[in-house]
Amino acid sequence: MSHTLYQEGAPHDANVSSTGKIMRLVIYALVPAIIAHFYFFGWGIVFNLLFCLISSLVTEGIILKLRGHSLNRLWRDSSAALTAVILAIALPPLTPWYLTIIGCVFAIAIVKHAFGGLGHNxxxxxxxxxxxxxxxxxxxxxxxxxxxxNNYLNVTAPRAISIIFNINKEQNLYNAYNDAYKHVITRDDADTFMANFDAITGATFLIDAKHEQPKNNVYSFIKVRMMDLSNYTFFAHLVISSLFLLGGIALIVFKVIDFRIPLSFLLTVIIIASICYEIAPNTYLPTLYHLTFGATFFGAFFILTDPVTAVPKPIGAVIFGIIAGIIFMLIRNFGGYPDAVAFSVLLTNACAPLISILTKRREFGAKSHPGDIYER
Amino acid sequence: MSLQDYTDIIKDGLWKKNPGLVQLLGLCPLLAVSNTATTALALGVAVIAVLSLSNLLISLVRKLLIQEIRIIIYVVIIAALVTCVQLLMEAYTPLLYQKLGLYIALIVTNCIIIGRAEMFAAKNSPLKSLLDGLANGVGFTLVLLLLGIIRELIGQGTIFMGLDEFLGPIGNYFTIRLFEADKGLLIAVLPPGAFITLGLVLALKNFIDNGFEQKKKRVKKSNTTDISNQ
Structure with a gap:
C-alpha cells in the first residue's frame, strides 16, 4: 500500500496486494459476461451499469467527504465501482431508475459505511x-x-431509456416484442418463442418452475418448456453461466480469489440438488438447471468470495462455502424465493465472524490447550 | 423540591434519557407497532396512560411494599391498569384494537413501565413520579410516532391513514396521501424497515447531541480565549 521502501517479514508472497487492483481485476473478469448479457438481453444492462456507477460513486464520494477521507479512495480501492457493477448485473435489465438509485445508495451508505466502511462491513x-x-x-x-x-436490436437504447423512465412504457415493450418476434422467426424456435412468451419481459424460468412446485408438476413443466440445448433461453443462460465460470477461473489463476469457497459451495449445491432430484423429480429441478439458471456461478465466484465478508482461512473458507450452499439449496428447493444467491450470501456473511473465530489456527509454539487458541 | 428538579425530570424523559432512543427500553412494541402512524399514536397514548398512572400508584404505596416481592406487586398494579386501557380501547375503538392486537396486553411486560417503577417511582414522591411517567410516556410516544410517520410515508406514501378509527371523523382531516401505495418501498412497513429506521433515528439523535456538545466546547473555548486575551 505505502510506497516507501521497507522489507516485509518472512513469507515473501508475490501476490496481488493492493485492494484497488483486486477490485478492478474482478470487474475486468466480469466484462465477458456483461457483453453476453448485452447480446442476449439488450441495452438494459448498459443503463443499469450507468445508473449504478454514477449513484454509487456519488454516494461514496459524499460519504468519504463526510467522514473526512480524501476522494482518492474512489479509485484507490474501487470497491464502490465493484459494488455498482455487481448490483447492475444482478438487477433486472429494465429496472425503474429510482429503484436502481435507491438500491445503490442503500448498498453504499447503509450496508457499507454505516458499519464502518470498506473492511468493516x-x-x-x-x-x-x-x-x-x-x-x-x-x-x-x-x-x-x-x-x-441479437436482443440489443430489439431492446434498443431509446426503448430501454423510455421503459426505465416509464415514458410510453407499454408501447415500447410492445415494439420490442414485435421486433424480437421478427428476428426470431427465421429460426426454428419461433413457435416456442410465441408459445412461451407473450411479452418481451416476464418471469424467469426459475420463477415459473417455483409456481409449478406445489403442484408437483415440475418435470412435465420442463418438458413443455423444452428446456434443453435446443431451447434458446437455456442456451443463453448456459453461455452466461459459462462466462462467469471462466471469469472466476481466471480470478483463481491470478490468485485474486480463493478456490475453496466456490468449489465447496458448488459441490454442496450439486450434492443436495442431485439428492433432491433423485428423490422427487416432480418437485425439484435437476442439478444442471440449478447451476445454469439464476446467479449460481455469479454468486459462487464473484459475490461469495468478496474478501471483506468471506472467511479467508483454508478450513474456514470450506465451511463458509458449504454453509452458503446448504442455505442456497434450502431456499431454492424448500423456500419461497426462486433464486437464493442474495439471501444465502447475506445469511452466510452473518456466520462469517463466528466461523473465523472457531477455525482459528494454533500459532506455532502456542499451547495446544483449546482455551488458549480460542481466546479473543 | 425546586423547579429545577421538575424541568430535569421532563428533560430526561423527553430527550436526555428518552426511553425509546437512549434507554432502548420497550423495543418490542416500538418496532412492531410503528408500521403506521395511527397505530403508533394509539399505542403511545395507551403507554402514556398506563405509565403515568402506574408510576403514581406505585409511588403512593411505595412505603407499604415488601421488598422481596415488590416486582410482583408492580406487575399486579400495571396489569390492572393495562386491563382497564384494553377494555376501554375495545369498547371505543374496536377496529384499532383489532389492529394493535396483542401489543396492548404486552404493555404489562414492557420494560419501560417496570423500569420506571423500579428506578423512579419506588424512590420518589407521587407528584414527581407522575411527572416522570408522563415525560417518559410522551418521550416514548414521540419516538414511536416519528418511526410510524417515517415508515408509513416510505412504505405506503401516506401519513395517519385510518386515524378516524382512533379519533373519530376528525381524524380524516389529518390523513395525507403523498404518492400511490404501489410506489412505496414495502420494506419500510416490514420488520427490517423498523430496525433500519430506528438505527437511523438513533444516529440522528447522536449527531444532534454531538453538535450541541461541540458548540458548547467552542463557546467555552472562545470564552477562555477571551479571558486570556484580556
Missing amino acids: IFNPAMGGFVFLLISAPLPMTEYIEAVP
Missing part, C-alpha cells in the same frame, strides 16, 4: 442493496427480459 453491500429492493418492490424486481438472439 458485515454484509456484502451489493447483495444488501439487492435484497432491500427485492423486499421493497417485489413486482418490478421479478420482471426479467426473455433471451433472444
Whole structure:
C-alpha cells in the first residue's frame, strides 16, 4: 500500500496486494459476461451499469467527504465501482431508475459505511442493496427480459431509456416484442418463442418452475418448456453461466480469489440438488438447471468470495462455502424465493465472524490447550 | 423540591434519557407497532396512560411494599391498569384494537413501565413520579410516532391513514396521501424497515447531541480565549 521502501517479514508472497487492483481485476473478469448479457438481453444492462456507477460513486464520494477521507479512495480501492457493477448485473435489465438509485445508495451508505466502511462491513453491500429492493418492490424486481438472439436490436437504447423512465412504457415493450418476434422467426424456435412468451419481459424460468412446485408438476413443466440445448433461453443462460465460470477461473489463476469457497459451495449445491432430484423429480429441478439458471456461478465466484465478508482461512473458507450452499439449496428447493444467491450470501456473511473465530489456527509454539487458541 | 428538579425530570424523559432512543427500553412494541402512524399514536397514548398512572400508584404505596416481592406487586398494579386501557380501547375503538392486537396486553411486560417503577417511582414522591411517567410516556410516544410517520410515508406514501378509527371523523382531516401505495418501498412497513429506521433515528439523535456538545466546547473555548486575551 505505502510506497516507501521497507522489507516485509518472512513469507515473501508475490501476490496481488493492493485492494484497488483486486477490485478492478474482478470487474475486468466480469466484462465477458456483461457483453453476453448485452447480446442476449439488450441495452438494459448498459443503463443499469450507468445508473449504478454514477449513484454509487456519488454516494461514496459524499460519504468519504463526510467522514473526512480524501476522494482518492474512489479509485484507490474501487470497491464502490465493484459494488455498482455487481448490483447492475444482478438487477433486472429494465429496472425503474429510482429503484436502481435507491438500491445503490442503500448498498453504499447503509450496508457499507454505516458499519464502518470498506473492511468493516458485515454484509456484502451489493447483495444488501439487492435484497432491500427485492423486499421493497417485489413486482418490478421479478420482471426479467426473455433471451433472444441479437436482443440489443430489439431492446434498443431509446426503448430501454423510455421503459426505465416509464415514458410510453407499454408501447415500447410492445415494439420490442414485435421486433424480437421478427428476428426470431427465421429460426426454428419461433413457435416456442410465441408459445412461451407473450411479452418481451416476464418471469424467469426459475420463477415459473417455483409456481409449478406445489403442484408437483415440475418435470412435465420442463418438458413443455423444452428446456434443453435446443431451447434458446437455456442456451443463453448456459453461455452466461459459462462466462462467469471462466471469469472466476481466471480470478483463481491470478490468485485474486480463493478456490475453496466456490468449489465447496458448488459441490454442496450439486450434492443436495442431485439428492433432491433423485428423490422427487416432480418437485425439484435437476442439478444442471440449478447451476445454469439464476446467479449460481455469479454468486459462487464473484459475490461469495468478496474478501471483506468471506472467511479467508483454508478450513474456514470450506465451511463458509458449504454453509452458503446448504442455505442456497434450502431456499431454492424448500423456500419461497426462486433464486437464493442474495439471501444465502447475506445469511452466510452473518456466520462469517463466528466461523473465523472457531477455525482459528494454533500459532506455532502456542499451547495446544483449546482455551488458549480460542481466546479473543 | 425546586423547579429545577421538575424541568430535569421532563428533560430526561423527553430527550436526555428518552426511553425509546437512549434507554432502548420497550423495543418490542416500538418496532412492531410503528408500521403506521395511527397505530403508533394509539399505542403511545395507551403507554402514556398506563405509565403515568402506574408510576403514581406505585409511588403512593411505595412505603407499604415488601421488598422481596415488590416486582410482583408492580406487575399486579400495571396489569390492572393495562386491563382497564384494553377494555376501554375495545369498547371505543374496536377496529384499532383489532389492529394493535396483542401489543396492548404486552404493555404489562414492557420494560419501560417496570423500569420506571423500579428506578423512579419506588424512590420518589407521587407528584414527581407522575411527572416522570408522563415525560417518559410522551418521550416514548414521540419516538414511536416519528418511526410510524417515517415508515408509513416510505412504505405506503401516506401519513395517519385510518386515524378516524382512533379519533373519530376528525381524524380524516389529518390523513395525507403523498404518492400511490404501489410506489412505496414495502420494506419500510416490514420488520427490517423498523430496525433500519430506528438505527437511523438513533444516529440522528447522536449527531444532534454531538453538535450541541461541540458548540458548547467552542463557546467555552472562545470564552477562555477571551479571558486570556484580556
